Amino acid sequence: xxxxxxxxxxxxxxxxxxxxxxxxxxxxxxxxxxxxxxxxxxxxxxxxxxxxxxxxxxxxxxxxxxxxxxxxxxxxxxxxxxxxxxxxxxxxxxxxxxxxxxxxxxxxxxxxxxxxxxxxxxxxxxxxxxxxxxxxxxxxxxxxxxxxxxxxxxxxxxxxxxxxxxxxxxxxxxxxxxxxxxxxxxxxxxxxxxxxxxxxxxxxxxxxxxxxxxxxxxxxxxxxxxxxxxxxxxxxxxx
Numbered sequence: 357x358x359x360x361x362x363x364x365x366x367x368x369x370x371x372x373x374x375x376x377x378x379x380x381x382x383x384x385x386x387x388x389x390x391x392x393x394x395x396x397x398x399x400x401x402x403x404x405x406x407x408x409x410x411x412x413x414x415x416x417x418x419x420x421x422x423x424x425x426x427x428x429x430x431x432x433x434x435x436x437x438x439x440x441x442x443x444x445x446x447x448x449x450x451x452x453x454x455x456x457x458x459x460x461x462x463x464x465x466x467x468x469x470x471x472x473x474x475x476x477x478x479x480x481x482x483x484x485x486x487x488x489x490x491x492x493x494x495x496x497x498x499x500x501x502x503x504x505x506x507x508x509x510x511x512x513x514x515x516x517x518x519x520x521x522x523x524x525x526x527x528x529x530x531x532x533x534x535x536x537x538x539x540x541x542x543x544x545x546x547x548x549x550x551x552x553x554x555x556x557x558x559x560x561x562x563x564x565x566x567x568x569x570x571x572x573x574x575x576x577x578x579x580x581x582x583x584x585x586x587x588x589x590x591x592x593x594x595x
Contacts, residue, residue, distance in 0.1 A: 357383075360405040363562035367416055369447060378446045378473050379409055385469050386437055393461040395437040406562050411529070412440030413447060414558045415502060418527045418569045427452055431498045433485050433516050434458070434506035438466050440529065441502060445475055453478045454498070456488060486586040489518035496521050496577060504529040509541035509570065510593035514583045517548040520574040526550065528570040538570065544594035549576040 357376040364371050371379075383404055390396055398407050431454040432441030438455060445453045455470075455478065457463045463482040470478045481488060488494055501520045503512055509528060516526050530537070534555060545552055550572040558567040583589055 357405060359402050359562070360409050363406060363410045363560065364413060366560050366562070367410075367413055369413060369416065371447065375446050379405075379443070381473055382409075382438075382442065382446070382469060385465075385472060389465045389468070393465050395462060395465060408437075408439055409443050410560070410562060411567070412443035412504070414560070414563070414567070415440050415444060415527055415529070415569065416447075417558060418525070418554075418556060418571050419500070426450070428499045429497065429521075430454070430500045430502060431456060431494070431519050432502045432504075433519065434503055435466065436462055436504075438469060440504050442466075442469065442475070442478075444502075445478060446473070449476075451477070454481060454494070455479070456481045456483065456485060458482070458484045484586045485515040485519075486583045486589065489515070489583050494519060496574075499524045501526040502529075503527075505531075507590060508593070509534070509537040510544050511589045513541055513544050513548055513550065513572065514589040514594060517545075517550050517572070517574060518578045518583055520550075520578075522549070522574050522577060524574050525553070526572045526574070528572075530555075530568045530570055532566055534568050534570065540593075545572055547579070547594060548582055549574055549578045551575050 357379050361371050427450050429452045433456050435455040435457050441453050455466050466480045498519050501516045520526050553571045553573050556569040
């Protein structure tokens, strides 16, 4: 994991031998399970270190320094293989992490890898965001909501902001030009109780393509009727 160790220093992170060993375990299990659970198309050792693990850790650029050491409640919506949630949990073990995944095969991998690495304070929830966000134990209960490569922003804010507590933030990891996506999402962000704080460019030598962290702060409660029923946020994004 030397590529990851070196590149993480650009984020101000000094990864310990124990953390690097967990990332090594994560990689091995990811590749083993990928054959039956279709977890990732990126499988080369160095590429996984940078394009999955390092990319997940760039979320720290959107977190205030004083927040990182606290017992933040974080939910990773549409986590897939556990990205970005699990890499953050490896580096910041005090985080209380919920991994939300709709596909049962992927959720089985998540349970396996959490147990294999001995990660405490991680809950795996199987279900669709449109339904889970209406459950009292998850609705507006999280300090930080994360999502990586799940959907276009107008759809994504409807799937994620209902999980975010007032005073918390939603961080979307995005690649490529995002101005149009943000423009189309502005009304939905406001309707759902959010406010766009920043689209922060991620500038790391190890990740040369254009990447952004879209940071949306939760200012007021999301109206009860959102998110709409499964499939509707994607089919008919809020205007």
